[in-house]
Amino acid sequence: MKITRNEYSDMVKKASPNSPLAINCLWAFVVGGGICVLGELLYGFYRNMNFINSDARLMSSITLVGLSAFFTGLGWYGRLAKKAGAGTLVPITGFANAVVSPAMEFRSEGLITGVGAKMFIIAGPVIVYGVLASVVYGVVLYFILPNMR
Template identity: 45%
Template sequence: MRMNRQEYKKLYEGLGQPTPSWKNVPMAFLTGGLLCALAQWIKTLWMAADMTESASGALTSVCMIALGVGLTAAGLFGRLGRMAGAGTLVPITGFANSMAAPAMEFRTEGLITGTCVKMFSIAGPVIVFGVAASVVYGVFLWAVM
């Protein structure tokens, strides 16, 4: 099937709609800021419970990951992501969603071949390159010192 220029132009124009940056950028900024403010509030609560700075930071990360996974499991993270854009992806909640969403999508294929295999389909390269970069950095520091 061969298309002429007019048919191609009609098909092409229907595919991509410009995104309203005037709306998306402030919404992402506000949502990301609210998530970070929530994390700061959680950290303050942990510190008020006599946790050390590092322990409260670690527990806050765990809480934010649990929030991201919980929102994904409830089907709310996708809606929030459509409304807020990158504001949900930048904090650690976005990383939690990138791990939980593929695992939940393929859970019908079984624990090993579905959930465990697909869990790392999006976040796997991030983890691999993060670990590789940290090894290179560690070797560099070891060689310099």
């Protein structure tokens, strides 16, 4: 072989097509924004049903999660995500999709070793590091800030 790893790395970069950035961003913007609008509409709906502010927010999140699960089950969420990219990944519906899709996928390996064990295989890190970050904040709030005053 008359080629070094570095030379090859450059060749690969040139030969590989880039992502169509503008189109991808447009899709992400429209779909992601659309899901947020849906969240806002649901919030208004639950407020009208006399839920208090925080409960209305929670109910609209739960409804989005439910809708995401429904459309994931039909195979539509994945299809939309092929185009929408981060537009379907970043909203809470993407989190729900990350829980529902492995649950469905590993149903063939049983309810315990499949669904139960694999359900959080993708979303797990989000929970782990989200909670850990909040714990760090908690430590700061409880131990450090009071002593600074």
